[in-house]
Amino acid sequence: MAKRGRKPSADKKTGYFEEREEKAFVRYITEQDKHEKEKIFNTYLIGPFTKMTESIIRRYNLYIPDEDFNETFNDAMSFLMTKINNFNPETSFKAYSYTGTIIKNYLMGKINAYTKKQKRNSSYDNENLEINDSIKFSSSMDSDIIGFLSELIKGVNERITLMINSPKEYNLNEDEVTVGKVLIDLLENWDLIFNGFGSVNSHKRFSSEKFNKSAVLFYLKENTNMDTKTIRNSMKKYKEAYYIIKKNLLK
Numbered sequence: 190m191a192k193r194g195r196k197p198s199a200d201k202k203t204g205y206f207e208e209r210e211e212k213a214f215v216r217y218i219t220e221q222d223k224h225e226k227e228k229i230f231n232t233y234l235i236g237p238f239t240k241m242t243e244s245i246i247r248r249y250n251l252y253i254p255d256e257d258f259n260e261t262f263n264d265a266m267s268f269l270m271t272k273i274n275n276f277n278p279e280t281s282f283k284a285y286s287y288t289g290t291i292i293k294n295y296l297m298g299k300i301n302a303y304t305k306k307q308k309r310n311s312s313y314d315n316e317n318l319e320i321n322d323s324i325k326f327s328s329s330m331d332s333d334i335i336g337f338l339s340e341l342i343k344g345v346n347e348r349i350t351l352m353i354n355s356p357k358e359y360n361l362n363e364d365e366v367t368v369g370k371v372l373i374d375l376l377e378n379w380d381l382i383f384n385g386f387g388s389v390n391s392h393k394r395f396s397s398e399k400f401n402k403s404a405v406l407f408y409l410k411e412n413t414n415m416d417t418k419t420i421r422n423s424m425k426k427y428k429e430a431y432y433i434i435k436k437n438l439l440k
Contacts, residue, residue: 217234239266242292245296255303268292269291375409
């Protein structure tokens with residue numbers, strides 16, 4: 190006779206930001222008592238936020254050139270704390286995705302600001318004219334490609350938004366609507382994905398393109414809790430919209 194006992198939970202997770210942390214996050218932003226709020230943060234959230242910020246900096250290579258790691262980390266954490274109360278628990282997005290996006294957007298903004306500053310400074314430096322001309326040529330090529338991608342992403346994002354706002358008109362089921370919402374979030378942060386996992390230049394396409402696709406699929410699976418087959422089936426109508434918009438832009 191088989192021994193009786195507690196069966197291991199099939200739902201047990203080992204991630205650092207799971208259901209317990211999701212609930213603690215909602216409790217934190219809705220709690221009115223200052224001391225209880227601080228207790229929730231120190232008990233459930235400080236550790237996950239620390240790991241999340243460190244992981245994002247390393248995973249997406251979001252290092253600020255004129256800062257050391259600790260300075261970048263502390264700055265990102267401080268900014269996150271100013272934005273977490275804006276989270277709306279009624280939305281379909283998870284706190285994990287919301288806070289991660291805030292950190293990534295903020296650090297990418299800092300990197301872009303640093304790059305623009307460097308470009309402004311270099312425009313006044315004529316000591317290495319030949320090198321500067323080469324850099325400008327390469328940058329102009331990148332700008333053309335990125336400009337096209339920006340228009341493409343904007344058009345696709347607007348079309349998906351239109352579709353999920355009128356699901357009956359476009360004959361979308363529940364899975365398709367869910368995937369559409371996550372796609373919008375992903376498209377609004379496309380620069381983070383591609384700057385984190387690959388680069389564009391005048392000599393080659395996005396590097397690590399296969400890895401980029403894997404990262405996108407991982408993002409969709411993580412934020413929809415769907416398997417690969419369901420996600421791909423739910424994306425078919427959005428892909429059709431993508432190809433139409435891309436074709437029109439190429440014309």
